[in-house]
Amino acid sequence: MTADDLARELGLDERPAWLDRVPEELGVVIAALRERRRLELRETIDHAMEQVPWLLRGALKKVLFP
């Protein structure tokens, strides 16, 4: 992963000079962290829905999954 890729990964409009000194491996770690967080969030919401009384699930689903 290049410094430009890492800048994009971090959502930076401009690439600060120090980014050139960051090893490529960090970009991989960050990408994996973001993906892990995304999957965890999805799984957690699915699990949370199971805890909600079924009468309320319909209304909640409309808000959570429009």
Added chain:
Amino acid sequence: MTALARRAELAKLAHLIGGPVELPLEASELRELRERLSAKLFDDARPVLQRVATGSRLLPAALVARVGEGVFGATLCAQVAGLLSTAYALDLALRMTDPFLASVSAAIDPRSAGEVVRRIPADRIVAVAHQLLARGEYVTLARFVDYLAPETIGAVIDSVTDELELLRIGAYVESPAKLAELVGQLAPDRMRAMIAALHGANGDRWLEALTIAEILDDAWRRTLGDLAAELGDDVLAALLEAVRRFELWTALVPFVLAMSAPAQGRIARLVLAQHAEIEASVCAAARACDREAAWIALCAGR
């Protein structure tokens, strides 16, 4: 910023990433990287979390708190908290257990929930702080110092009996003004006890003590340095040994030059009694800090 500030920033970044990290960056650059990454992770999840925050209002608060603690977990609750109204977030927080609130604290961005944190009663803050101490979450505790009222910080300090635990928190406080306020809440006998405890502790604690001394102003450096000198040459020798071990000469010079003349003299005598290479290291550090003349004058007076 020095190696000490860099070390603290690496610890904070490791805390966010969830594992040890070593990068060839300065402290200010590490801080920018950490803040950018933290913001990016939150932005990734924001649309979903916003819907969760909206959806939670359809459910009774007791159920939301129970699902939050039992299913959502600390990281997500921490992120959603910043999207709720202060009153509602506080209502939910007060329904949760101390261990869970401690986990939320470790994951939350205090800037997004500062008002909620400020409104939590002091006795709950003390209980959560002890949960965090038991987990060694010094970075988390330090992040909240900026957002708590002085009297709440005082209640936490009074409840922590181990002065070295307070030292470890202080080393990660970012705001010099807040750190000075924190140190100012310590009674002189507790400051003395902290420095005495340092003498028997491992070298890492001296590293944290020097981090604090570096952030504080000269008045506090003088107070702490003079207290160390009062405790005897053994304590000053242990300080010098830690400086030698971690090569923190540039942190030592301003600390010593802020002390009173008698304390400075004792340190200078100890340095001059050591190997010539130690003296040369201190002189080089004094030169790097533009304090060479002051250091030479100090040594010449011994």
